[in-house]
Amino acid sequence: MTNAINSTTLYLFVALGGACGACLRFFISQLVLNWLGKGFPFATLMVNISGSFIMGFLYGLIEQGILEVSVYRTLIGIGFLGAFTTFSTFSLDSLLLIQQGELLKAMVNILLNVGLCILAAALGMFIVTNN
DSSP states (O other): OHHHHHHHHHHHHHHHHHHHHHHHHHHHHHHHHHHHOSSSOHHHHHHHHHHHHHHHHHHHHHHTTSSOIIIIIIIIIIIIHHHHOOHHHHHHHHHHHHHTTOHHHHHHHHHHHHHHHHHHHHHHHHHHHTO
16 A cells, blocks of 8 residues: 555656646746747757756765655656756757758757757766765
């Protein structure tokens, strides 16, 4: 019976984290679109970089034993960040730029998202492991 309760609780953590992540993603997307416009997918880039940073930071906290893996990985890593980060949107943004003949913008978008997100994840882990 304990496993069923724990399993149900973990699903609730995923749902709660996912709802919060989706809402924050929408808020940031609207904010960035209003601020920078639609000329380049800055909103997706900002969400992906910050989500990668949070994932690296979370992983560092879990690896250091500061956070419990099952609760926080489920709530933040799977739920919140699963809904917050936007790899599928990044992929569509890049494809649409290619289809529109904006090859330079597409390449910049791909390089920035991949490069900066990897650096953000590394920075998040670095902050935890070096303090």
